[in-house]
Structure formats: structure tokens, C-alpha cells
Amino acid sequence: MTAFLAVAGQTIAISYRVGGGALIGVLFFLSVLVVIPFAVGPDLDLLARIGPAILWIGALLATLLGLDRLFQDDRDDGTLDHLVLSGLSLEAMVLAKAIGHWAATGLPLVIAAPALALLLNLQPAALWTVTLTLLVGTPALTLIGTIGAALMVALRRGGMLIAVLILPFTVPVLIFGVAAANAGVSDRDSFGQPFLFLCAFTLFSLVIGPFAGAAAIRAAEE
Amino acid sequence: MALIQLANPTRFLTISGRVLPWLWGATIILVVAGLYYAFPGSPGAATNVGETVRLMYVHVPADWLALLTYGLMAAAAVGTLVWRHPLSDVAQKAAAPIGAAFTFLGLVTGMLWGQPTWGTFWVWEARLVSFLLLFLVYLGLIVVWRTMEDPGRAGRVVSVLTLVGAPLLVIIHYSVDWWNSLHQGAGILSGSTDDAFLTPLFLMLGGYSFLFISLLLTRMRTEILGRRLRTMQLGAAGQEA
Numbered sequence: 001m002t003a004f005l006a007v008a009g010q011t012i013a014i015s016y017r018v019g020g021g022a023l024i025g026v027l028f029f030l031s032v033l034v035v036i037p038f039a040v041g042p043d044l045d046l047l048a049r050i051g052p053a054i055l056w057i058g059a060l061l062a063t064l065l066g067l068d069r070l071f072q073d074d075r076d077d078g079t080l081d082h083l084v085l086s087g088l089s090l091e092a093m094v095l096a097k098a099i100g101h102w103a104a105t106g107l108p109l110v111i112a113a114p115a116l117a118l119l120l121n122l123q124p125a126a127l128w129t130v131t132l133t134l135l136v137g138t139p140a141l142t143l144i145g146t147i148g149a150a151l152m153v154a155l156r157r158g159g160m161l162i163a164v165l166i167l168p169f170t171v172p173v174l175i176f177g178v179a180a181a182n183a184g185v186s187d188r189d190s191f192g193q194p195f196l197f198l199c200a201f202t203l204f205s206l207v208i209g210p211f212a213g214a215a216a217i218r219a220a221e222e
Numbered sequence: 223m224a225l226i227q228l229a230n231p232t233r234f235l236t237i238s239g240r241v242l243p244w245l246w247g248a249t250i251i252l253v254v255a256g257l258y259y260a261f262p263g264s265p266g267a268a269t270n271v272g273e274t275v276r277l278m279y280v281h282v283p284a285d286w287l288a289l290l291t292y293g294l295m296a297a298a299a300v301g302t303l304v305w306r307h308p309l310s311d312v313a314q315k316a317a318a319p320i321g322a323a324f325t326f327l328g329l330v331t332g333m334l335w336g337q338p339t340w341g342t343f344w345v346w347e348a349r350l351v352s353f354l355l356l357f358l359v360y361l362g363l364i365v366v367w368r369t370m371e372d373p374g375r376a377g378r379v380v381s382v383l384t385l386v387g388a389p390l391l392v393i394i395h396y397s398v399d400w401w402n403s404l405h406q407g408a409g410i411l412s413g414s415t416d417d418a419f420l421t422p423l424f425l426m427l428g429g430y431s432f433l434f435i436s437l438l439l440t441r442m443r444t445e446i447l448g449r450r451l452r453t454m455q456l457g458a459a460g461q462e463a
Contacts, residue, residue: 155370164362165362168358168362169359216383
């Protein structure tokens with residue numbers, strides 16, 4: 001458990017040091033949100049209607065940012081070999097890295113979401129609904145992304161390849177996340193069912209992510 | 223002969239070389255017969271669904287084969303990760319582009335069918351979207367194969383990604399039942415379909431299946447020979463140095 005917390009804490013610490021990606025994620029989130037109204041026009045009614053979708057797409061893209069380096073940096077400087085030999089199971093190590101990465105990059109997005117939602121003319125009810133769905137849904141995005149990050153160890157490529165591999169698998173999270181968030185915008189949409197599906201996907205990826213990630217690292221390291 | 227003996231690549235080359243001409247022959251006979259029953263021998267305009275029903279004979283088998291190929295790749299992925307079966311990663315690598323081609327064919331024929339019957343080439347609904355995702359996953363797998371040089375390691379990494387994508391098959395299969403879908407449900411085996419439609423459909427399904435097996439074995443043979451060539455070249459380069 002000590003080792004588990006140490007890995008998670010180290011991942012958070014590195015993200016906030018010089019060269020870390022924690023705050024770049026929030027900045028990227030803000031940039032996406034600012035760019036979209038320029039593309040679709042400044043119509044406030046339209047922005048309020050598609051606001052939850054914009055926030056979710058921004059969060060999805062911001063989550064992928066920096067994820068390709070999650071294990072690659074550790075591989076390059078030899079830390080990964082130490083982690084593999086540390087006695088901590090590889091699955092637990094991947095989970096610890098994922099939790100650390102989410103705390104450093106996912107959580108700031110959730111905290112920033114209410115403030116940014118104001119720019120999109122979201123009313124208080126919609127604003128808190130979106131934030132709640134992001135709080136529940138972004139861990140799923142990070143955990144699915146962790147599988148891609150683990151694949152990057154073997155692929156020795158960075159950048160956009162992880163997005164190509166991972167985005168198809170994040171679609172269910174996006175569908176149910178936006179569906180639940182839309183309940184705050186219009187009364188016709190129901191909140192309960194898609195929100196429960198979103199919770200289910202997060203729990204599902206909590207199981208799949210560490211095991212698939214560990215299997216990918218094992219395949220790359222031998 | 224036990225299946226395990228096929229694990230020897232040399233024996234696989236011998237046996238597959240012997241059966242391949244027969245498989246290709248069966249493919250040609252079934253596809254030609256299927257096309258005959260689908261076009262001159264089929265009641266098209268006479269039915270209430272019109273001439274577009276003929277698209278079913280190329281669309282439905284392509285979709286089934288797209289799913290079947292992925293299922294086979296997932297089974298081979300288990301073979302690679304659990305038993306280190308030497309042919310299963312060869313089979314995966316050979317199957318991925320074939321599966322992508324069937325998925326693409328299914329999407330294109332579906333779009334061509336959608337225009338006259340639904341009035342649009344594309345709608346964003348469950349069955350179509352899940353199939354598009356399957357196509358993207360196939361392309362992602364091909365990209366990973368093309369990114370890594372060592373085929374053994376690439377096989378194990380691709381296997382992980384293949385298994386992560388396997389639940390998509392279940393989603394695609396039940397997508398017409400779970401969501402209110404424009405795409406019609408699976409009604410082909412329900413007994414309500416007339417024999418005049420079933421005959422060409424099953425002939426084409428057989429033809430597509432034999433085409434898949436023939437292409438798969440041909441590509442696997444090429445891949446095995448390619449790997450041997452690579453080993454020989456590496457060995458020769460090592461001796462020169």
C-alpha cells in the first residue's frame with residue numbers, strides 16, 4: 001500500500017513540476033472552449049444547448065494530452081524497470097499511475113468546468129449537472145487512456161497515435177456523459193439512466209484499465 | 223490429425239498449400255452461384271421491397287464476416303497471450319486487413335442501400351455508429367502492426383488491444399435491440415423470410431466465408447515466408463559484420 005501511494009504521489013508531483021503537464025491540460029481545455037464559439041457563432045441560446053457537449057469534448061481531448069508520456073518517460077529513464085522489480089504488482093502500479101494522472105490532470109478539469117461553463121451560458125442546474133458527470137466520467141477516460149499509454153511503451157511513438165487508438169473506445173463514455181449532462185439543459189432528457197450507465201463504464205474501466213495496461217507493458221518489456 | 227500439430231509453421235505451409243486450390247475453387251463456385259441467384263434468378267421488382275433487396279446479398283454477408291473476422295482475431299489473441307501459439311499472431315496480422323475490408327464493404331453497401339430506402343446515406347444511430355467504430359478499431363490495429371518491427375512483440379501488444387475491443391462485437395450484435403434503431407433487427411433466421419431470398423443469401427455467405435479462409439491462408443503463408451526471409455537477411459547481415 002505504501003508503494004502504491006508512493007507511485008500515485010510521485011505521478012502527481014512530477015505533473016506539477018517544471019516540464020509536467022498538469023496545468024497545460026486545463027489551459028488546453030480553456031483554449032478548446034474559447035475556440036468553439038468562434039466556429040459556431042456567439043449565439044447564446046445555441047451555446048447553452050450544446051454547452052455540455054463542448055465541455056465533454058474539451059475534457060476528452062485534454063485528458064489525452066500528455067497521456068502518451070505517462071509510461072514512456074519512466075521507460076526512458078529506467079524507472080519503469082524499477083517499478084516492475086519493486087514487488088508491487090504491475091496491475092497495481094498501472095492503477096496507481098492512472099489515479100495519479102487523473103488527480104493531476106482530470107481533477108483540475110472538473111474543478112475548472114463550472115467556471116468555464118459560465119462562458120457557454122449554462123444555467124446553474126446545467127452547470128452542476130455537467131460538473132457532476134465530468135467528475136464521474138473523467139476517471140473512465142483516464143483509465144481507458146492508460147491502456148493506450150501502456151501500449152505506447154512498446155510502440156515507442158508519441159503524439160497523435162494514442163488518440164487514434166483510444167478515441168473509439170471512449171465513445172460510450174462520451175455518449176452517456178453528454179446524455180446525462182443534457183438533462184440539466186432540457187427537461188425532456190432523463191438524468192438517471194445515462195448517469196448510471198456512466199458510473200457503470202467508470203467501474204468497468206477501473207477493472208479493464210489496470211489489467212489491459214499491465215498486459216501491454218508485460219508484452220513490451222520482455 | 224490434432225489441431226496442435228498445425229502449430230508447426232512448416233507443416234502449416236505444406237497442408238495449407240495442398241488445400242488452398244480447393245478453397246479458391248469453392249469460393250469461385252459459391253460466389254458465381256450466389257450472384258446468379260441474386261441477379262437473374264431472384265424476384266426483385268416483383269416484391270414489395272423492390273430491386274434494392276439485391277443489395278442484401280452483398281451487404282449482410284460482408285457484415286457477418288466483419289464480425290466473424292474480429293471474433294477470430296480475438297480468439298487468436300487469447301492464443302497469442304496464453305499459449306504463445308506460433309501461428310496465432312500470424313493469423314491475427316493476416317486477418318486484420320481482411321476484416322477491415324469486409325467492414326468497409328459492409329459500410330459502403332449499407333450506405334448505398336440506405337439512400338433509396340431511408341432517404342439518406344448515413345444516420346447517426348446505434349448499429350451504423352458501432353460498425354463505424356469497429357472499422358476505426360480495425361484501422362488502429364493495422365497501424366500498430368505497421369508501427370512495430372519485431373513481429374513477436376507486436377503480436378502480443380496487438381493482442382491486448384484486440385481483446386479490449388472485443389466487447390464491441392456484443393454491442394454491435396445487440397445494438398438493434400437495445401436502442402430504438404432505424405436499422406432493421408435480425409430477422410433472417412426467424413423463419414419469416416422466403417426461400418427465394420435465403421438461397422442467394424446463404425450461397426453468398428458461403429462464398430464470402432470461403433473467400434475469407436482462402437485470403438487468410440494465403441496471407442498467412444506470405445507472412446510466414448516473409449518472416450523467414452527477414453530472419454535469413456538478419457543472419458546474413460550478422461555474418462557479414
